[in-house]
Amino acid sequence: MNYQEIVDTLFEQIKSQENKGEVASYIPELSKVDPSHFGICLKTMDGREFGAGDWQHKFSIQSIAKVLILSWAYKTLGDRLWERVGVEPSGNAFNSLTQLETDHGIPRNPLINAGAMVVCDMLLSQAESAKDDFLSFLRNISGNAHFQYSEHIAQSEKSVGYRNIALCNFIKSFENIKNEPEEVLDFYFHICSIEMTCQELAQTFMFLVSDTIKSFEGKIILEEFQAVRVNAIMQTCGFYDESGEFAFRVGLPGKSGVGGGILALHPEQYAIAVWSPKLNSKGNSYRGMKFLESFTSMTKSNNF
Amino acid sequence: MNYQEIVDTLFEQIKSQENKGEVASYIPELSKVDPSHFGICLKTMDGREFGAGDWQHKFSIQSIAKVLILSWAYKTLGDRLWERVGVEPSGNAFNSLTQLETDHGIPRNPLINAGAMVVCDMLLSQAESAKDDFLSFLRNISGNAHFQYSEHIAQSEKSVGYRNIALCNFIKSFENIKNEPEEVLDFYFHICSIEMTCQELAQTFMFLVSDTIKSFEGKIILEEFQAVRVNAIMQTCGFYDESGEFAFRVGLPGKSGVGGGILALHPEQYAIAVWSPKLNSKGNSYRGMKFLESFTSMTKSNNF
């Protein structure tokens, strides 16, 4: 079977099975999403594209954006990034404060909420207008000039984000946040609010598939040693307390979001985006996990 | 540069630099090892072999053996293995009891002490003579009929292994050990006592590089889907609380031991064994980590 046939076959097969799990309910806006959405987009290094289902329907990428802000920070700040955030898997739920207390305010990695906040804080200290600059970065790497923050999702999250407010103030109490928590949280909530289609998501992440993929302006985006490290962090930390399971079953670097999206990639081969809003008990898309496991198995493209 | 030149160059370079860290002292026998030992063996899928330094000098492989017992257990028991041990990184020191308490006696993964003990327990329940059978397995996959347990290292470890005795009895109290703790610990300490040279170690692990590598008897050792999963677990869990760091810097699945050995591999390309007894603060070989970081960087063979 060629890629399109594989994508279609697995799409139909999983669509015909029961859709388990729950749509994220803690953010009011996200709970309104139709749980039956299901879309896939595979994009290969040679530029081919294979879609199925709702692959051109926008959804909130949520935590998947943490990889993008990390990439921009790594490009901008270089290795001093690692003075204030670690690269170890957390072994706890995504918003745990316990580990932060043990580690004196140094988040375990940049793909948990605490770590992404510290990354946001560093960028706020660095850039004139971090919010605008990050949008520019996104538009430039994807060639998509229309990416925008979703104000109503950002506000929706802010209105109920007590755990995140707690997290940010807690890190601040350890002095690992330099700006005011409100400012950091505003940036953080905006980043998570971005909406993309599976197609746009796969396209946007091509710079991590290979450093031969250039930005819209024709420039290299991350040095190769940086890209492999971002991928390594996705591999070990991309799925909260299910990161090991994802490596075990799917075998690719990837990142999930509570909006039901998952982005995964095979270095030098492809990026793949899946979206289905119902989440398993660990907070990762139920159908997304299933699809990707079958996909790497069928294509024998597990990275191990 | 070809492989031999790269191995030699990096060997000389790192040998000329200060050798930091401490030799493991908690096991009396290990503390007697000459800290200046340093050896490397690279073995490629096409059968070539490149060595440097003390690459044909025996050392205690210690926890690296956990991957071998896991592989044998996976082959023998199949997926019911995962009913009693997880596949998630632990995010804590290698012998932590805290997480075990939270997880009601189910170890986070089979590459921490607790997890390896549960694996040993399952094998004891399954096999007539687990200790002998495991040696046969080892000899068969490596083609080396001389592998033996080191009784004096096993005894040395048993004599001071209070933390491990605690761990095993603790799991037993959750009923996730079925045999008597003494029996499980005896098997566990023997497995960790095995001595190999870098050359033997690299040779022994070739079955995880590719399923085209057959056993001495000409049989497939692990199914491909099993081999990639063992590799995935090594990637996310192989270096205790430094697993993320190893993925970040080296980018290969691997496993370290307190004897100062590290085994890493690149799927479909090579296995590499490094040995230097001085350990960094996380319990992994100082020079071993350094060598492997430089090696994947120079050969551009990072897996991400």
Added chain:
Amino acid sequence: MNYQEIVDTLFEQIKSQENKGEVASYIPELSKVDPSHFGICLKTMDGREFGAGDWQHKFSIQSIAKVLILSWAYKTLGDRLWERVGVEPSGNAFNSLTQLETDHGIPRNPLINAGAMVVCDMLLSQAESAKDDFLSFLRNISGNAHFQYSEHIAQSEKSVGYRNIALCNFIKSFENIKNEPEEVLDFYFHICSIEMTCQELAQTFMFLVSDTIKSFEGKIILEEFQAVRVNAIMQTCGFYDESGEFAFRVGLPGKSGVGGGILALHPEQYAIAVWSPKLNSKGNSYRGMKFLESFTSMTKSNNF
């Protein structure tokens, strides 16, 4: 020796010894206090009063106020108070979030910050104007019409209270805070800002010494079964992670504050207030602890 002689003797003796520890520095206003202040006031059930040193000098009572807000809440809300806060010692630092995570947002007891916030929240839901009403309660039980919140201390604490903001939002995320965190924190910071002299403090707490002590208006303040329970909580939980040590050395129910004050009492006998700003490593007044240990030893009035 009579009480005055004992108080004077111990005062002089401890004053002549080195004054160890550090003045609380995390609240700007508190760090400005002269560390050499040292005052004591003992008030007996029969109305006699014995003072020494700076016993009529105002200081910030800080966490000692938690006992007063608890008492008012117990009087106002009765036993439904205990549906949202426990009565167990915390076994952790006073502002730990870890235990709160384990206990799903139910603070261990009302004398740690988290617990006092929940008490404040319940009172805010109950009273029209909780801030005014609490002041009235205080004035009534003490007969002192001049008690006031210290706006500059409350503001000083608010300006740096990241840990407390984190705590309150964290509890809110478990839905054990019903009002907005800002409102709860405002009430909480104001309560902690009250200033009293040792004399006023001892006087204010007489209602916990015996239920025969009436309010200014001649009414009983707490039922006896309530007073003994507040005392029991002070005994087991009044000194954060040094509660056992205080019971062990001093043997009285009591409560400390980071302003350097300690209030202790012997049921049916006396209340005693000590103030000295330098704190030991557990956050309790160095000289205060010393004085009280010697006092109960010399007067043989340890409660055990």
Added chain:
Amino acid sequence: MNYQEIVDTLFEQIKSQENKGEVASYIPELSKVDPSHFGICLKTMDGREFGAGDWQHKFSIQSIAKVLILSWAYKTLGDRLWERVGVEPSGNAFNSLTQLETDHGIPRNPLINAGAMVVCDMLLSQAESAKDDFLSFLRNISGNAHFQYSEHIAQSEKSVGYRNIALCNFIKSFENIKNEPEEVLDFYFHICSIEMTCQELAQTFMFLVSDTIKSFEGKIILEEFQAVRVNAIMQTCGFYDESGEFAFRVGLPGKSGVGGGILALHPEQYAIAVWSPKLNSKGNSYRGMKFLESFTSMTKSNNF
């Protein structure tokens, strides 16, 4: 009502109500006990004695013995005892290893299993024949020459004591156990195996009610400052994770055992022993807790 009437009234009242909870099942011998047993003995400082129900029926005192071994150790070793064990409530289940890990092998207090083991270890290092000497101490303070270890209970506990074996080896790994764990555990299991009646238990503890109570040989048993400290530790640490609740409801220093016994005392007034085998979810006697709460309420002898 006089004491006998109060004891009888409460006994009948509680006996007529449902008997909730579960008999301890983890030690085989204990699980065989008839759950309907219920006995009380009150002994006053002036030598009077009031019994009800099965007050002269032997039962396994289990952890109540920790107070006795602590008392003997305090007498024998003095304050150097506190170099190796703390006096703080634990805030966790009675056999938790987590806190021990955080505290580097120093148990929080001598009334949790870990702490009692360290006390046993210190006594083993001190005494020629600690097991015999402790029996002599017991016989001497109680005037009862017949106290014996129960070998079958000690063996029963040893046969399933995996958690305790874990605990003891864990402390050993921190070097806060000096003798061999087997020896320490043997002593510990024997101490917990002692059987007493309610009458004997109350009699045995009279030395903590007042230092005017002498041993059988007419000697003072503990100095007053020592007795009040043992009482203080019972008050803050005697009921594992329900110590605060016991102080709150009953208001006396006390200690429970998984055999269903509870010993409590009011300084300078009385000792009281209650026995009923069914335990609440925290591991304390369901009827015992109920009886004591009603008793201190009815006699207004709450210590606060």
